[in-house]
Amino acid sequence: MAHVAFVALLFLLLVGHCLGGKVGICYGRNADDLPAPDKVVQLIQQQSLKYVRIYDTNIDVIKAFANTGVELMVGVPNSDLLPFAQYQSNVDTWLKNSILPYYPATMITYITVGAEVTESPVNVSALVVPAMRNVHTALKKAGLHKKITISSTHSLGILSRSFPPSAGAFNSSYAYFLKPMLEFLVENQAPFMVDLYPYYAYQNSPSNVSLNYALFSPQSQDVIDPNTGLVYTNMFDAQIDSIFFALMALNFKTLKIMVTETGWPNKGAAKETGATPDNAQTYNTNLIRHVVNDSGTPAKPGEEIDVYIFSLFNENRKPGIESERNWGLFFPDQSSIYSLDWTGRGNVDIMTGGNITNANGTWCVASANASETDLQNGLNWACGPGNVDCSAIQPSQPCYQPDTLASHASYAFNSYYQQNGANDVACDFGGTGVRTTKDPSYDTCVYMAAGSKMSTTNSSNLPVQSGFSPSRFDKNFYLLFSMLPIMIAACIV
Ligand SMILES: *[C@@H]1O[C@H](CO)[C@@H](O)[C@H](O)[C@H]1NC(C)=O
């Protein structure tokens, strides 16, 4: 039984390690070429993502998330604020038709009422709080006001001053709706939601904000707040603290801050030189590590901060400059634009502040000096309990030649690795797997890449090779391994 205890202990250690800020994804749909919602949900599940923000209460989307375990943040668009603020009955009807039939199969946990109202071309700011109150009343009648949290998102433009962070202050012209909103948030233990974009701070003022500072690079010059002496190593923390100090100035320092959008565009107009897949990957990778590690901010060290990365897909119908349409992690055909380690715990070297993996992703192959026995065990395991489709390495299939153990193991290791979040632990195989940034594909043998679709080859005749009888240690090792997807899922977000 000792080995069971050993595995249980490892499990606890790993899960214990997983507490941290949550990382979710924004699923914007301002595009005419996106996959159907059920396909999108599959993609989200492949990425082991557990927190998703949508911008409305589209019924097809809400239904697609049923029984997935994903926690959904839904939105009341600005265009609905007038009817929502005017009549309680409008909100009651909306709740009855758009939420109640799908809850709790679809686990809705937040409702955002209005989005960045201070940026709205139509002045709807005065309607937000009355609409929030009516949504609260409707939820209360349905007995859900303790289960679903109501808030509203803001842009950093709600501040009149954000630098230095200690001088952060809300624009007093918004006080008429902001004060009652903050009171509402305190009463209902809801977070203050803000969309933060260091990208724009850099792009609008590259002479004052360095790219390294915006990308969390350790090579960045520190910025010291002269009032507090706090040292800022990145723009994200400085922006959060400017909100924190603004809240403190109004005596709302206990409100939790939640980042409902942040990210980096992968492509932009000619003058948007910072908008590249490499920078986007660096920003989001470092962001996830920062959040998962509970690094907090200089003003609130160790504070858990939940963030939603913007965005799942490039959205071709967004107006504005080129970058507006290119914030996605994925193209509409579901291929990935760059790979991302959602666990924030990969062995990538954060100290480089970039060049973590190239835009084309990473692969996992058999180590050149691994023993035959170890390779065989790893191969057997990947094609068996590991659930990898190994049909491509069968005789006459594209990856059979060269008919060597190392080649077959490489193919199987890589498939397992890609199917399990391309995380370094998914390329361990008892130390016989190594990660590479060079695509191992050759001729017609195509190695799976991050975000690539699963092989469609028929895999009914899987080759679980005979003669495999793991020792006690192997059992522990493989049992632990077979729990990896669960642990990774538990760790993500
Ligand atoms: C928006 O409307 C509110 C109330 O109707 C008003 O107090 C405020 O000044 C308006 N803001 C702008 C920018 O027009």
Ligand SMILES: *[C@@H]1O[C@H](CO)[C@@H](O)[C@H](O)[C@H]1NC(C)=O
């Ligand atoms: C405060 O908000 C008003 C109304 O939107 C705007 O005209 C003004 O420029 C803002 N002030 C600052 C300092 O941003």
Ligand SMILES: *[C@@H]1O[C@H](CO)[C@@H](O)[C@H](O)[C@H]1NC(C)=O
């Ligand atoms: C950089 O900061 C200085 C001082 O705050 C300011 O005067 C200047 O306009 C800023 N430059 C840009 C490009 O924003």
Ligand SMILES: *[C@@H]1O[C@H](CO)[C@@H](O)[C@H](O)[C@H]1NC(C)=O
């Ligand atoms: C995580 O936080 C600890 C303590 O704050 C720090 O020492 C460590 O460098 C951080 N790790 C990463 C990857 O940021």
Ligand SMILES: *[C@@H]1O[C@H](CO)[C@@H](O)[C@H](O)[C@H]1NC(C)=O
């Ligand atoms: C990333 O790679 C590019 C090109 O290879 C190089 O010029 C740059 O210095 C690297 N950046 C870092 C932070 O290592």
Ligand SMILES: *[C@@H]1O[C@H](CO)[C@@H](O)[C@H](O)[C@H]1NC(C)=O
């Ligand atoms: C990514 O792949 C493309 C096409 O295969 C290639 O042209 C490009 O050089 C690759 N980029 C890197 C950074 O390896």
Ligand SMILES: *[C@@H]1O[C@H](CO)[C@@H](O)[C@H](O)[C@H]1NC(C)=O
């Ligand atoms: C295998 O080779 C790598 C470098 O190619 C080396 O770092 C590693 O120590 C070697 N492992 C063993 C077990 O020899």
Ligand SMILES: *[C@@H]1O[C@H](CO)[C@@H](O)[C@H](O)[C@H]1NC(C)=O
């Ligand atoms: C795979 O092959 C088996 C038998 O060879 C067949 O019954 C099954 O329908 C096939 N599955 C797919 C998805 O083609």
